Amino acid sequence: MNSKVSDRRAFLKGSAALAGLAVGAIPFAKGEALANVTPGESTVKLGVTKLGVTPDEPTIQDLLYGGRSSYETSVRIATSGALADWGLRTLTPLQDSIGIITPASLHFTVHDEFNLNNIDPRTHTLTIHGMVDRPLIFTMEELKRLPSVSRVHFLECTGNSGMGHYRNMLQDRAKGRTDVTVIQTVHGRTSTSEWTGVPLSLLLKGVGVQKGASWIVAEGDDNVHHAKSIPLAKAMDDMIVAYGQNGEALRREQGYPLRLVVPGFQGVCNVKFVKSIKVVDKPYYMQREISAYTNLKPDGKASWYESQVGPKSLITFPSDAHKLPGRGFYEISGIAWAGRGAISRVEVSTDDGRTWKDASLQQPVFRKAWTRFRLGWNWDGAETVIMSRCTDEYGDIQPTYMELAKMWGLDEKSYDERMPAIPATEMAQWLTTVGAVLNNQIQPWRVSQDGSVQDALFSTLLHDKI
Amino acid sequence: MRCSALYCMTKSNFLLSVMALLACGTAMAQLPTYNVGRTPTEAELRAVDDLVGSDGKELPPGSGTAKEGAPIYAAQCAVCHGQNGEGVNRYPRLVGGVGSLNTPHPIKTVGSNMPYATTIWDFINRAMPPFPMERNLSPDNVYALTAFILSKNGIIKETNVMNKNSLVEVQMPNRHGFYPDPPHSTLEKDGFWTPRWEQTKPAAK
Numbered sequence: 205m206n207s208k209v210s211d212r213r214a215f216l217k218g219s220a221a222l223a224g225l226a227v228g229a230i231p232f233a234k235g236e237a238l239a240n241v242t243p244g245e246s247t248v249k250l251g252v253t254k255l256g257v258t259p260d261e262p263t264i265q266d267l268l269y270g271g272r273s274s275y276e277t278s279v280r281i282a283t284s285g286a287l288a289d290w291g292l293r294t295l296t297p298l299q300d301s302i303g304i305i306t307p308a309s310l311h312f313t314v315h316d317e318f319n320l321n322n323i324d325p326r327t328h329t330l331t332i333h334g335m336v337d338r339p340l341i342f343t344m345e346e347l348k349r350l351p352s353v354s355r356v357h358f359l360e361c362t363g364n365s366g367m368g369h370y371r372n373m374l375q376d377r378a379k380g381r382t383d384v385t386v387i388q389t390v391h392g393r394t395s396t397s398e399w400t401g402v403p404l405s406l407l408l409k410g411v412g413v414q415k416g417a418s419w420i421v422a423e424g425d426d427n428v429h430h431a432k433s434i435p436l437a438k439a440m441d442d443m444i445v446a447y448g449q450n451g452e453a454l455r456r457e458q459g460y461p462l463r464l465v466v467p468g469f470q471g472v473c474n475v476k477f478v479k480s481i482k483v484v485d486k487p488y489y490m491q492r493e494i495s496a497y498t499n500l501k502p503d504g505k506a507s508w509y510e511s512q513v514g515p516k517s518l519i520t521f522p523s524d525a526h527k528l529p530g531r532g533f534y535e536i537s538g539i540a541w542a543g544r545g546a547i548s549r550v551e552v553s554t555d556d557g558r559t560w561k562d563a564s565l566q567q568p569v570f571r572k573a574w575t576r577f578r579l580g581w582n583w584d585g586a587e588t589v590i591m592s593r594c595t596d597e598y599g600d601i602q603p604t605y606m607e608l609a610k611m612w613g614l615d616e617k618s619y620d621e622r623m624p625a626i627p628a629t630e631m632a633q634w635l636t637t638v639g640a641v642l643n644n645q646i647q648p649w650r651v652s653q654d655g656s657v658q659d660a661l662f663s664t665l666l667h668d669k670i
Numbered sequence: 671m672r673c674s675a676l677y678c679m680t681k682s683n684f685l686l687s688v689m690a691l692l693a694c695g696t697a698m699a700q701l702p703t704y705n706v707g708r709t710p711t712e713a714e715l716r717a718v719d720d721l722v723g724s725d726g727k728e729l730p731p732g733s734g735t736a737k738e739g740a741p742i743y744a745a746q747c748a749v750c751h752g753q754n755g756e757g758v759n760r761y762p763r764l765v766g767g768v769g770s771l772n773t774p775h776p777i778k779t780v781g782s783n784m785p786y787a788t789t790i791w792d793f794i795n796r797a798m799p800p801f802p803m804e805r806n807l808s809p810d811n812v813y814a815l816t817a818f819i820l821s822k823n824g825i826i827k828e829t830n831v832m833n834k835n836s837l838v839e840v841q842m843p844n845r846h847g848f849y850p851d852p853p854h855s856t857l858e859k860d861g862f863w864t865p866r867w868e869q870t871k872p873a874a875k
Binding site for chain 1: 699700701702703704706707708709710714715718719720721722723724725760762771772774775776778780783784785786788789792793796797800801802804805847848849850852853854855856857
């Protein structure tokens with residue numbers, strides 16, 4: 205912090221205290237909460253002394269940066285289980301999501317440490333090197349001068365919607381935690397933003413990629429030194445070196461001042477605080493593409509570099525964070541996305557999968573982005589199960605969990621010669637083990653007569669003790 | 671300028687090699703058309719060129735044995751990973767687990783799971799012990815620690831010297847435990863990066 209700013213802040217704090225004495229309240233103590241809103245001339249024009257005195261008056265923060273109504277309480281929550289000990293991992297409140305854009309404040313974060321770099325953009329650089337004709341180093345100022353694009357894309361953590369998160373959630377509940385729900389705790393590792401930055405292809409063409417190159421490997425300037433290999437063809441296709449998110453600079457927990465956006469690929473590929481991109485001729489087998497983010501099958505072999513997210517949809521209202529007050533009309537609403545392209549169809553069933561109706565899709569539909577779907581529903585008050593399934597522009601259909609399990613090589617009845625059948629009692633353990641990544645299954649919700657809504661997937665699979 | 675020089679040598683086109691050499695050396699380059707960016711200095715390039723791939727091109731000179739690694743491990747690593755690599759509390763176990771990957775309780779360790787020893791070297795070198803202590807080990811120490819972990823896993827002998835050449839040659843038990851091998855680097859088909867969706871497309875109901 206430069207000393208001028210801190211002096212001013214100290215001064216304002218002092219005057220706030222004085223003003224507080226004078227009017228018997230603390231006028232802008234609330235505004236102080238946001239460290240980087242520095243009241244300046246505008247506050248004088250806006251009449252600071254009158255702000256925030258009563259609860260109904262806006263604070264300086266509300267006016268200079270913006271806050272929300274005190275009646276709105278939707279927040280990210282910490283992830284469940286031991287994963288919360290690994291770092292700043294927070295989950296998007298999907299149950300409150302509206303439209304397709306996630307406010308940056310509510311974007312999920314998976315940060316494998318508790319320190320959050322506060323990188324000075326004046327010193328941050330991006331170096332592109334390796335199998336290139338001209339290795340180059342760019343400052344942030346230079347990158348921002350280059351032709352830019354803004355695109356709407358989802359991000360999703362590789363492990364989102366996995367059985368392991370459900371298990372962790374139950375354990376947290378058993379320990380007395382009350383803020384966890386399946387919609388947020390199991391599924392909340394996805395968000396959608398408008399990302400702005402330089403197409404990586406522009407930079408790569410400029411440095412001159414050499415013959416024989418087939419991958420890039422990117423490294424971030426965080427304290428865990430995250431590094432990830434990505435196919436060069438993907439880099440040339442649609443990757444963005446992004447500095448903007450939803451109309452403002454990236455948030456710190458999203459990799460300020462610069463990150464990769466790899467549309468449709470698992471979250472782990474979207475290297476934050478990106479400082480270097482090396483052009484190479486093979487993947488680099490970094491720790492985070494071997495020890496995790498591989499998909500271990502029952503035969504002990506793992507598939508790797510399976511980065512594309514499958515077609516996926518989820519009803520966000522009503523879900524297990526809600527309770528319907530009574531029979532009558534409700535708009536069922538949810539999100540659908542596919543790593544391969546655009547969502548072309550979402551079907552909703554309100555009778556446990558017996559019949560399906562096409563939901564309307566919010567326009568325009570962006571490729572590799574959340575698509576909001578909606579369907580009017582008259583609930584007759586009887587217990588039922590509701591669910592959605594989507595199809596992408598290539599005709600790929602979202603699977604059920606059991607269809608997904610079969611793809612992973614799990615089958616309750618008979619699995620191919622490599623393995624004996626898996627008893628139902630062991631299924632949950634196998635799903636936790638094998639299905640640690642890439643879970644794009646259909647999520648059914650049970651609506652009970654009293655209007656409460658419960659998960660009707662994981663709870664039916666988890667036969668054994670948690 | 672170790673790596674760039676290497677690329678220059680493998681280029682067949684003479685003119686291009688000269689250009690690349692110039693770029694590596696003194697000549698300043700910029701992004702064509704836009705004229706932004708500049709050629710990094712050797713020191714700047716060395717600072718970011720720290721990721722080690724499976725053919726070990728980026729490995730620095732130096733060497734170490736498990737014997738030399740043991741006291742460093744005991745002093746700097748055992749508190750989290752256990753005296754013998756068994757793992758303490760939530761910290762990862764580094765030893766054992768071979769034969770467990772096809773059971774419902776797989777034990778993934780660097781010994782049972784990693785296909786290349788370079789990954790262990792790279793991770794220790796850049797990230798261990800964790801923040802704020804990381805990036806303080808000398809290349810000799812990283813070779814010695816990698817040798818220690820490999821030897822505890824029974825993959826090499828206590829006396830084997832690990833260096834730029836021998837590390838790349840270590841045969842990891844799970845070398846062929848991943849598929850496709852090598853990983854796909856191109857689109858399988860229009861927009862497809864993961865063939866499994868195609869192979870296993872669930873039937874429409």
